[in-house]
Amino acid sequence: MSRSEANRQARNAPFKAYWIHHLRTLIASLGMLSRHPLSSFMTTAVIAIALALPTTMYAALNNLSQVSIGWDNSAQISLFLRPEITEKQARALMAKLKLYDDIDSVKLIPKDLALREFQKTSGFGEALEQLGKNPLPHVIEVKPVIDQSRPDKINHLIKQLGQLKQVDLAQLDLQWVKRLYAMLEIAHKGIWMISILLGLAVLLVVGNTIRLDIQNRQEEIKVIKLIGATNAFIRRPFLYTGFWYGLSGGLLAWILSAFSVGLLADSVDRLALLYTSDFQLSGLSFAEAMTLIGFSCFLGLAGSWLAVSRQLNDIEPS
């Protein structure tokens, strides 16, 4: 070994010792938790439940939004033309509509065709024949260009079309999808609120657990301070304990929410069959799960940080 290499190793030694110390503290704090398995588990379970609740709601809602996006793409505006409009005039209007930027495609359903369809499918065939005259107007089905980022655009289009003199009524076939959409948005906001509140609860649970832990070990902390431990040194095992709580709570929350989504999936499958949809309920994606766990770790760390930094300064040897 050359001299400079030896020097470098000597200089690196305290640095290495520092990280080894971190690792040891990390593992030691895990060992400490395993010494009180019941209370550790209970804290973990509280964290997990608090996180699993909004997570499951989020997953369920995410699925619903996907469904509604699917419907949204097939949204149609039906233009019921005035009764006096002839098929020729209707075709002229159609040609004009095709030029609109916001319109993807148009399709004319002449009133004769509509009547025949209706007779076939409704079972009112005879009654309609008795009427003698076709009561149905020509209808133009407009498929709008969907801009997800601007859901109000479609409303604007409907209004515009409704004001055309040839048009009696412009109607979005899937108006209720829009309402669902709005409700989902409210639900999303609600979930955020709940997440924030429950996240705060996790922060407090971890903080309080660590606070009690510190209280129980006051004497020990005083002794270690007397030997020359810095606050950072004393803080470390408590922070790691908080981290472990966060990690285990996050993992358990993931499992719980996957389990809940699994339970829901059965009934959703049946529902999907009814609507001849091949829709499948999915849980959190891997990235979402990692976000959940990362967030949970952060809450654990932050909670213990709050508890430790507030208390350590007060515990001084006397």
Add this chain to the structure above:
Amino acid sequence: MIRFDNVSKRYPGGHEALTNVSFHLPRGQMAYLTGHSGAGKSTLLKLIALIERPTRGNLLLDGVNLSQVSNHKVPYVRRNIGIIFQNHHLLYDRSVFDNVAMPLIIAGYQHREIGKRVRAALDQVGLLSKEKCEPITLSGGEQQRVGIARAIVHKPPLLLADEPTGNLDPELSRDIMQLFERFNQVGVTVLIASHDLDLIQQMGKPVISLSQGMLVHNDLQEVADVTL
């Protein structure tokens, strides 16, 4: 090593525990601190270890004015002091080895180095065979010696002991005092508070006496005169 310069300490309650105390304990010197109960012995040691701060006067430790040491620097000052308490202050949830290793872990020593030094310290206090024991299973004298091993394991230049022989029988007390003398012989500065006057006289080291917070007797004056 330690210089008190007109130091007074008034506790928040209003009681003045030390009044205008001045003395100088040179580096490598060993001395005893005596006085009646409540005379201010513990208070004096606490000022050196920065557990309390002086109300008035200057206190220099190894040339550093302790009133200028900010709170977050306090741990680094304490690492240069080995402190021994009457009631051991051991950590009862870990082994003797782990207790003694604590100052080294705090200072960031490497694992292999820690093992070597801890065993050397335990060997010096005659407890090498007990390294794996829980402190609670040891006798009072043995626990006190674990506390001493912990105080000297990182080889601090200064040892402070507050009634280190408080609960021990006379023979054991003398053993422990002799242990301190051995550390002093290798250059460690030692200051021991004790009210066991018989024992102190036997040891034949300089004595500082406090009475009601005032310095009433100071052998170190002569020591200083001789060394100057």
